Amino acid sequence: MTMTNPPDDMLDDLFATARAVTLPPDDALIARVLADAARPLPPRHVKEPLLVQLRAMIGGWPAFGSLAAATVAGVWIGIAPPPVVEDYALSLLGDTVNIGLFSDDFLTETGEPTDG
Amino acid sequence: MPLARSQMMAVSDPFADASDEDLLLAFAGGDPRAAEVLTLRLLPRILAQAIRMLANKTEAEDVAQDAMLRLWRMAPDWRQGEAQVTTWLYRVVANLCTDRLRKRRHVALDLVAEPLDSAPSVAAQIQTRARLRALSDALAQLPERQAQAVALRHLEGLSNPQIAAIMDISVTSxxxxxxxxxxxxxxxxxxxxxxxxxxxxxxx
Structure with a gap:
């Protein structure tokens, strides 16, 4: 290494050489860039409203219609059960059974509650 | 002068006085001529920045195309008055170049023969090419932020406040x-x- 040409001189020369480099874009590159510009933007990931997400989840508007019909039918059957439903329910359940939470049996088995 | 460019410039330029930002907003609004004017204005500078850092024509062209692609994609979201388009592009190109340099660290040197303008002789051309590649490979060995700062300062000749804006750090840094x-x-x-x-x- 000579003192007349320390590394900093070399670096400065390299920097100057690099700064002098130019590379005019050729037509092929310009065409590539403009083709990119002409391409439509990719779809953007915007959060959709809740209703739209739900619709997509259950399979579109037809599914929504069926769901609504089933809901209305269920509510209606609850309010005013047709005779056939009432009979069927009775045949399954039989007699009415009452279960008290604080029945007398419960109290007598554990003894009278006392104050501590 | 290549055909496409002369054809483009032959059309009277309605954007002659428009800022880069105006053009970007016009492009986002669907004006394809704005893309042409922006490309002719910005591409030479970003390609030069890339070739100085990478010393490889193919890589520099890919980086320049990628940077412009990011500009097109970002156009609809550009927030007016917040930054300069050129500042934003300097940052994108610097980042893309250090990405490339990082990958190069583990790859063998490939001195691709590339034409250099106005070099005095073949021997000098070869030496200049070797020097530029050596500088680029040395940049690849630096931490990325150091490589970006050095390149913006010494290869682009930008001022410290300009570099601070591009890198989003203080002038002291x-x-x-x-x-x-x-x-x-x-x-x-x-x-x-x-x-x-x-x-x-x-x-x-």
Whole structure:
């Protein structure tokens, strides 16, 4: 290494050489860039409203219609059960059974509650 | 002059006085002519920035195309008055270049023959190419922020406040990064002095 040409001189020369480099874009590159510009933007990931997400989840508007019909039918059957439903329910359940939470049996088995 | 460019410029330029930002907003609004004017304005500078850092034509062209693609994609979201388009592009190109340099660290040198303008002789051309590639490879060995700061300062010739805006750091940080980066570069390059012809006279 000579003192007349320390590394900093070399670096400065390299920097100057690099700064002098130019590379005019050729037509092929310009065409590539403009083709990119002409391409439509990719779809953007915007959060959709809740209703739209739900619709997509259950399979579109037809599914929504069926769901609504089933809901209305269920509510209606609850309010005013047709005779056939009432009979069927009775045949399954039989007699009415009452279960008290604080029945007398419960109290007598554990003894009278006392104050501590 | 290549055909496409002369054809483009033959059309009277309705954007002659428009700022880069105006053009970007016009492009986002669906005006394809704005893209042409922006490309002719911005592409030469970003390609030059990339070739200086990478010393490889193919890589520099890919980076320039990628940077412009990011500009097109970002156009609808551009927030007016917040930053300059050129500042934003300097940052994108610097980041893309250091990404490339990082990948190069583990790859063997490939000195692709590339034409250089107005070099005095073939020998000088070869040496210039070798020097630029050596500088680029040395940049690849620096921490990325140091490499970016050094390149913006010494290859682009930008001021410290400009670099601070591009890198989104303080001027003091820029000074520190460029100083450390330049010292590290000098240490790396010192070993290649003879090989790059810095001990002898310049070839004629």
């Amino acid at each position: 820029v000074e520190s990064l460029t100083a450390r980066g330049k010292r590290a570069l000098a240490a790396i390059m010192a070993g290649r002095k003879a090989e790059l012809g810095y001990d002898d006279d310049e070839p004629t």
